Amino acid sequence: MWSELNQPQEELILRGRVLLPAQRDRIVKSLREKSSFKIIDHMVILSDPAQLGRTTLNWGKAGQEIVGVRRKKGSGELATQLIPEDNPFRILIRDGKQYLIQLDDLTLGWVYEDEVVLLGPSLENPWEGIRRPGKGELIEVAPGDLNKLINTALKYVETTPYLRGGRSRQGLDCSGLIQVAFKNALDLVLPKHALDQMKLGQRVTQFEGCTGDLVFAKVIGRNIVHVGLLLTNGEKKVIHSCLSKGKVLAESPEGFLKNYKPVGYRRLIKKVR
Amino acid sequence: MEMVVSCPECDENLIIPVDAEEEEIIDCENCGVEIEIVSLDPLEIRIFEEEEK
Numbered sequence: 398m399w400s401e402l403n404q405p406q407e408e409l410i411l412r413g414r415v416l417l418p419a420q421r422d423r424i425v426k427s428l429r430e431k432s433s434f435k436i437i438d439h440m441v442i443l444s445d446p447a448q449l450g451r452t453t454l455n456w457g458k459a460g461q462e463i464v465g466v467r468r469k470k471g472s473g474e475l476a477t478q479l480i481p482e483d484n485p486f487r488i489l490i491r492d493g494k495q496y497l498i499q500l501d502d503l504t505l506g507w508v509y510e511d512e513v514v515l516l517g518p519s520l521e522n523p524w525e526g527i528r529r530p531g532k533g534e535l536i537e538v539a540p541g542d543l544n545k546l547i548n549t550a551l552k553y554v555e556t557t558p559y560l561r562g563g564r565s566r567q568g569l570d571c572s573g574l575i576q577v578a579f580k581n582a583l584d585l586v587l588p589k590h591a592l593d594q595m596k597l598g599q600r601v602t603q604f605e606g607c608t609g610d611l612v613f614a615k616v617i618g619r620n621i622v623h624v625g626l627l628l629t630n631g632e633k634k635v636i637h638s639c640l641s642k643g644k645v646l647a648e649s650p651e652g653f654l655k656n657y658k659p660v661g662y663r664r665l666i667k668k669v670r
Numbered sequence: 671m672e673m674v675v676s677c678p679e680c681d682e683n684l685i686i687p688v689d690a691e692e693e694e695i696i697d698c699e700n701c702g703v704e705i706e707i708v709s710l711d712p713l714e715i716r717i718f719e720e721e722e723k
Binding site for chain 2: 595600602603619660
């Protein structure tokens with residue numbers, strides 16, 4: 398990032414690149430507090446998909462069955478995973494043999510160059526047409542789609558282990574299960590993190606919560622947000638990937654409440670006839 | 671009746687839903703920060719900061 402002082406106009410023009418909008422906001426706020434100049438912000442935000450034309454070095458896909466996307470460069474800690482069926486990701490930064498990439502769900506993370514296949518920088522925007530539910534929005538689905546969502550999630554019950562950052566057959570974490578179920582059943586792309594999923598759709602109360610709604614809960618005694626899918630047709634269940642049980646399970650509300658304290662319910666989809 | 675307080679992050683109006691529950695997490699419409707409702711009577715809110723998993 399660099400700045401340019403336009404003295405006669407008393408303007409401070411900011412140029413350069415930052416990764417996140419929050420970083421830009423912090424810089425602008427700090428300069429506003431320290432300077433009387435008018436701040437003109439021309440910074441490029443690498444992670445902003447609206448600017449992908451000028452911030453994408455290249456597009457790529459997983460080059461092997463499962464690719465771990467790491468939270469930090471060179472670390473083993475998974476942010477998420479890539480599989481070959483995923484939509485292309487875009488490369489924001491190359492650093493040695495690693496790339497900082499952004500997936501279609503807007504997750505950021507690092508991969509090694511030999512784990513991926515490059516598709517070329519001038520690929521026509523492969524994210525065009527991706528459906529991402531927004532805040533306050535309800536996506537209309539056919540009645541059969543709700544069953545499809547539940548059945549997709551149920552396929553992982555008792556068969557798939559918990560894996561932090563996982564969203565593949567190797568393992569799923571709580572938000573990974575929700576993401577995979579909505580993508581495979583309804584072709585909707587949700588963010589990877591539970592707190593980001595909580596910003597979507599419409600708030601409902603626990604009494605209104607019904608099949609297909611998401612329940613967000615804190616792990617008891619910890620400030621960690623967990624997410625599960627509600628099933629209220631017949632026997633009530635919460636389908637979730639549980640760290641303490643080490644797998645995906647469909648649990649009774651009573652069982653769920655032994656380990657989790659609900660902090661919110663969200664509805665993302667609406668059945669239409 | 672819904673309550674309106676100032677967001678501790680951006681100072682904009684933050685609406686506490688009429689059927690909100692203690693420990694519920696809502697987010698500020700203006701700045702997007704997550705707010706935890708610590709108690710309803712008296713109303714106490716705080717910014718929710720998730721710990722490292």
